[in-house]
Amino acid sequence: MIINLPHKVDFIINKLYENGFEAFAVGGCVRDSILNKMPGDWDMTTSALPENIISIFDKTIPTGMKHGTITVIIDKESFEVTTYRIDGDYKDNRRPDQVEFVTSIKEDLSRRDFTINAMAYNHKEGLLDFFNGKEDLQNRVIKCVGDANIRFKEDALRMLRAIRFSTQLEFSIEEETFKAIANNSHLIKAISQERIREELTKILLSEKPSYAFINLEKSGILKHILPEIQKMVGFDQRNPHHDKDIFMHTLSVVDNTPKDKSLRLAALFHDIAKPVTFSVDNKGIGHFYGHDKTGTEITEKVLKRLTFDNKTIDIVSRLVKDHMVMFNKPKDITIKKLINRVGKENMPLLFALQRADIKSSAPPFSFTPIEYVEQKVNIILEHKEPISLKDLNITGEDLIRELNLKPGKIIGEILNKLLEKVLKDPSLNHYDKLIILAKKEAS
Structure with missing residues (x-):
């Protein structure tokens, strides 16, 4: 088969060949090309040692000299070129203690995580596929290269990556590979919160994140990375407004929201406090009083633990805190206070979350209260009323x-007293009128 390599990638490969070395495009870019997807980046591997790469190209950065990775700059564009290598012992389930450079492309590919990521290509040799990655792509399956237990013990993040890839590509996970994930799920505790956060974000921005979270729960990984979500699993809400347990309701909400990071996180955490605020009345009906407020506190703690940035934490917390605001034709002042709390730029996210929440509950569905408030918000913002x-x-x-x-x-x-008056009557928002009102308040 022929893969259309970008001109600069082909240039780097040919330059290395001209200097007596092999070189190939490798990994995800080859996988995506076979799937007719646009690769996000083009990584290359070569028999050239790091010092050879540096001497061959005019502009380079020793990005990961120890592990054989050099960034080659061509017309201000960066490309990672890594020397063929095999990894030494993994003692912390995260990274090898050392790497050994080798001269065989097959040896290099044998250390990679999944068969679909263990293919290499150049125009000279064509597709190198020693582990049947192309066949696994055709069969839509995620399978480890070699022994799955060894691959996951080497780097426990690979378990989360397997689930993420299966979700993004809508592939199944090969039976032995999934068994190995379940057997080694506890090893994920050795992985940094930053790396876990990156994988979770990619999962949340996939077409159907619920697929991943169901597999995370089945494999035993969920309880280690998000124990707060694990508490939702199988939790009967005992409420006529809900026809799903908290976990499945939550996953439905996530799936039914647009692919926005903050919105998807808010969907995942909007009912995070239900298990700890659950009560049953004398009629046997379940209630979750204050789960929005308590949920906001839990959400902030979890997002900080996962090292999300402050802006994301702020937006998600606001959405969780007000996701239960369902008004019956509220007054304008009430809506203005809502806009002030949530932030006018976040109001569309709140409405999307509320719609998904309703859609994921027991029918019949009514979006009328949301539509009323949404219309009022638009009018208030169009008129630039003070909020x-x-x-x-x-x-x-x-x-x-x-x-x-x-x-x-x-x-x-x-x-604040002046704002309260202006929220009720925007015509008071003039300097002279505000000074008169302020004098009365100060007297």
């Missing part, structure tokens, strides 16, 4: 100067 302190046509400095006040708590108190 927060920064929208007031007066500042704390103005109050200090005009009212001869000293900086302190009283300034914030007056501004």
